[in-house]
Each structure stands twice: as C-alpha cells, then as structure tokens.
Amino acid sequence: MTIRVEASAVLTAAAPPVAWEFFAGGGLAGLGLARFGIGLANDIDAMKATAFRANHPGIPLHEADVWSLSAGDLSGTPDLCWASSPCQDLSLAGARGGLQATRSGAFWGFWQLIRQLDAAGRAPPVIVVENVAGLLSSGGGADFAAVCQAMAVAGYRVGALEIDAALWLPQSRPRLFIVAMRGVAGPTVPGPVAPFHTARLAAAHGRLPETVRRSWVWWSLATPARRNSDLAALLQPDDAVDWFDTTRTEALLALCAPLHRTRLDRAAAAGARQVGAGYRRVRTEAGHKVQRLELRFDGLAGCLRTPAGGSSRQYVVVCADGRIRARRLTGREAARLMGVDDSYRLPPGEGAALKLMGDAVAVPVVRALADGLLLPALSGRF
Ligand SMILES: C[S@@+](CC[C@H](N)C(=O)[O-])C[C@H]1O[C@@H](n2cnc3c(N)ncnc32)[C@H](O)[C@@H]1O
Incomplete structure (x- = not known):
C-alpha cells in the first residue's frame, strides 16, 4: 500500500x-x-x-x-x-x-x-x-x-x-x-x-x-x-407493557439457580419497588444441560444481544407491593438503554426493534x- x-x-x-x-x-x-x-x-x-x-x-x-x-x-x-x-x-x-x-x-x-x-x-x-x-x-x-x-x-x-x-x-x-x-x-x-x-x-x-x-x-x-440513572428510571410505565400471567411468571422464576433465587427473594423482601433484569442461559450442572434464569438487581440491564432465539431476549422482573411480576424488555426500552431518545423511529415488531438495538x-x-x-x-x- x-x-x-x-x-x-x-x-x-x-x-x-x-x-x-x-x-x-x-x-x-x-x-x-x-x-x-x-x-x-x-x-x-x-x-x-x-x-x-x-x-x-x-x-x-x-x-x-x-x-x-x-x-x-x-x-x-x-x-x-x-x-x-x-x-x-x-x-x-x-x-x-x-x-x-x-x-x-x-x-x-x-x-x-x-x-x-x-x-x-x-x-x-x-x-x-x-x-x-x-x-x-x-x-x-x-x-x-x-x-x-x-x-x-x-x-x-x-x-x-x-x-x-x-x-x-x-x-x-x-x-x-x-x-x-x-x-x-x-x-x-x-x-x-x-x-x-x-x-x-x-x-x-x-x-x-x-x-x-x-x-x-x-x-x-x-x-x-458518575452515571445518575438506573434501569428502573428508563422502563416504560407498568400499564403500558405486557406482563406475563401468573403461570408463565412462576415457570420462568422456577428456572432461577440458587444464587439468583436468593437475589430475587432479597429483592422481594426489600419492601420498596425493586427492578431486576435477566436472561435465560443454558448451563451444565452435574453433567446435564439445564435452562437457568440469571437475574441481576444492581440497577443495570445485561448487555443487549441480537435476539436469535428465546434465550437472547432479556426479561424484566419487578418486585413491588408484595408480588413479583415478569415480562420481556421492550424494543423502546432497549433503545433507551443504547442512549437513543424516544423520537427515534423503531421498526414495527419487537423482534426487529430488539435486533436493531x-x-x-x-x-x-x-x-x-x-x-x-x-x-x-x-x-x-x-
Ligand atoms: C455490529 S452491527 C453495527 C450496528 C451499528 N453500529 C448500529 O449502531 O446500529 C454490524 C452491522 O454490519 C452489517 N453487515 C454485516 N455484514 C456486512 C457486509 N458484508 N457489508 C455491509 N454491512 C454488513 C449488519 O447488517 C449490521 O447492521
């Protein structure tokens, strides 16, 4: 050259x-x-x-x-x-x-x-x-x-x-x-x-x-x-998003490994509203592959990934008023997590918006x- x-x-x-x-x-x-x-x-x-x-x-x-x-x-x-x-x-x-x-x-x-x-x-x-x-x-x-x-x-x-x-x-x-x-x-x-x-x-x-x-x-x-916002601050209002029903929530939370169950129980016992984020991951335990839900309650979302399959979509788990609710992270929330303001035009369909972000x-x-x-x-x- x-x-x-x-x-x-x-x-x-x-x-x-x-x-x-x-x-x-x-x-x-x-x-x-x-x-x-x-x-x-x-x-x-x-x-x-x-x-x-x-x-x-x-x-x-x-x-x-x-x-x-x-x-x-x-x-x-x-x-x-x-x-x-x-x-x-x-x-x-x-x-x-x-x-x-x-x-x-x-x-x-x-x-x-x-x-x-x-x-x-x-x-x-x-x-x-x-x-x-x-x-x-x-x-x-x-x-x-x-x-x-x-x-x-x-x-x-x-x-x-x-x-x-x-x-x-x-x-x-x-x-x-x-x-x-x-x-x-x-x-x-x-x-x-x-x-x-x-x-x-x-x-x-x-x-x-x-x-x-x-x-x-x-x-x-x-x-x-120092950063002055956390995950809770950029979520969409609770009444604007789709929550899982009780059966689906329980099935999801049942995937928690002991450490993550402890985190969840501690958040649920905290009294004030607690917001967590998590992914499903396949882990090998005692020689067997098992699905696990891995949660964090440190004010951060996990790294956004391209949703190639169910395990690469992030969940939001909220503990408030004595109950635990769960749902998917939305495309708009993903955009906010990338520092994009709400005037940004996301593609129609959550899958496309999450892939883009x-x-x-x-x-x-x-x-x-x-x-x-x-x-x-x-x-x-x-
Ligand atoms: C890591 S992403 C970068 C996204 C971008 N920085 C943004 O903020 O949205 C990589 C991008 O490269 C594009 N890409 C992959 N292979 C390519 C190729 N051969 N030629 C041009 N673009 C390609 C993908 O479609 C994807 O959008």
Whole structure:
C-alpha cells in the first residue's frame, strides 16, 4: 500500500468534519457523531437499511455488501471512517471463527476500501473500528494483531480503548474501540491507564509483534461523571407493557439457580419497588444441560444481544407491593438503554426493534470518543 500522509483536516465552524459510517445498522454511531457531518453510510441488511433511512433521511445509504463497494462508488474525502464491523465470529458467546470467518471477515471488505481510498489520496486521517472485546483474544490474539498491523503498515498510529457503556447508561456493555490516526494526533498517555486500558487490552498489546507495537499509542480519554440513572428510571410505565400471567411468571422464576433465587427473594423482601433484569442461559450442572434464569438487581440491564432465539431476549422482573411480576424488555426500552431518545423511529415488531438495538453501538460512548479524542485530533489541538 502507498503510504501517504495527508494534511491535517481543519475544523471550521462552517464545515464540520465528515464521517463515513460503515456497518451502520440503525445509524447509532452517527447519532453519537452529531458534531460531524455524516457523508454516507453502508449496511447490507434490508431491515437495518429501512430503519436507517427512516431516521436519517438526508444521508446517502449504500445498501450493499461492503465487499461490493469500491472507492469510485463513494464520493468525497472523509475525515473519519467509523466501522462497527460484525462481531458474531469474535463473540465469546458464539463459535469463534475469527476475522477469517464470513461474517466478521467483513472487516477486510472495509479495509479493502480504505486501501483503495488511500491509493486515490482520499484515505481518512482517523479510523475507528468498534467490536466486542473478544477481538482481543480470538485466534490467540492473531485477529487483533492483524487489524493493528494493517493500520500500522498504512502509516497510522494505532491504539485501543475498552469502554463499558455502563459508565453512561444502565446497561453493562463493554466494547473495544480501535482508533487509528495518521497526519493528526490525539491526546495520549505514556502507558495504560484505567478504566479504558483494561488488563485484557494491556495483555493483547503485550502479544503484538514488535513491529506493530512501534506504531502503538495509548489514547487518553477522560472518565465521565458518575452515571445518575438506573434501569428502573428508563422502563416504560407498568400499564403500558405486557406482563406475563401468573403461570408463565412462576415457570420462568422456577428456572432461577440458587444464587439468583436468593437475589430475587432479597429483592422481594426489600419492601420498596425493586427492578431486576435477566436472561435465560443454558448451563451444565452435574453433567446435564439445564435452562437457568440469571437475574441481576444492581440497577443495570445485561448487555443487549441480537435476539436469535428465546434465550437472547432479556426479561424484566419487578418486585413491588408484595408480588413479583415478569415480562420481556421492550424494543423502546432497549433503545433507551443504547442512549437513543424516544423520537427515534423503531421498526414495527419487537423482534426487529430488539435486533436493531442489540447490534448497535451505545450513543454516549461514541459521543465521548468524538468529543474527547476524535474532534480534538481533527481540530489540530494536539
Ligand atoms: C455490529 S452491527 C453495527 C450496528 C451499528 N453500529 C448500529 O449502531 O446500529 C454490524 C452491522 O454490519 C452489517 N453487515 C454485516 N455484514 C456486512 C457486509 N458484508 N457489508 C455491509 N454491512 C454488513 C449488519 O447488517 C449490521 O447492521
């Protein structure tokens, strides 16, 4: 690949920097990049494309396989390319085929485009790749090394942050953000610093080949003020949602393992209203696979997931007025857990809305990265 260093993009009041959003889904990265102009977006999925167009009518969306796009299809020169590439083959929850597998391998389709843009002198000075933390360890670290190496060979400085959306929102959602810069510089620290340079990120960094580590930087990002909302605060009103009947509630709660039953009993005995969240999981106990309901009452929802089957839909359990009620988390509540306000137009059908949000990136995390790292770099403040 030709190595070119473009002149730094300069922010002016009249012209915000331009971001291109790859693997855009419902466009939540773009919502967090509100201080950028979104020049274009790409996603292969028809349902996601419909949701994207409904919420971002002015943004050109290339509804296509990223592998089928070429630089000539995309007009303009971006300041930032954001890629929330598919995670199924990297997720600890799935079979880990890694970055060579069909779905997560779409990253390389994105990278092929960056190479073409580079050859045309149009590569962005900043690239962000978002994925699950499983990318740090899949293939024994080879996948993470391959992504960083591709960026380093192209002349970018590379660093990463592992950020849990729970710092902003009542959802546990750790995600990896690989940030690459060339021709611009963002704020850095000399070595790993909590909370975003986690032990597993430092370990993955330690496994990188020396040639890649020479291009490594530890990006600096301020920790936000303490979160002031919890799961209970963003639920829809009790009379606006469908509760399970007694039989279904009892059958669900009967799946609790002892630890989770104890949590539930403690919440029920607390007196004041208690809100919990949980998933059904298959666990092996005494050599047998059993369905278990695993509950938390710590004010957080569990990480939203794509509802591929019953076990990936989240439950809400409420203890109040001497009784326990249970139901599914709704699509609107999932959107709120991603930091999306209620003006966002969800697709019809709970399954589609939950899939859209389960795949997405949390808006305040993107906003924090934009404000604390990407925009300072593009405005030449570092
Ligand atoms: C992890 S999700 C990202 C969602 C997005 N960041 C959001 O906030 O909604 C990955 C997205 O990549 C899309 N995708 C998967 N394979 C693709 C491909 N080959 N080309 C283009 N998009 C693809 C999926 O449809 C999905 O919306």
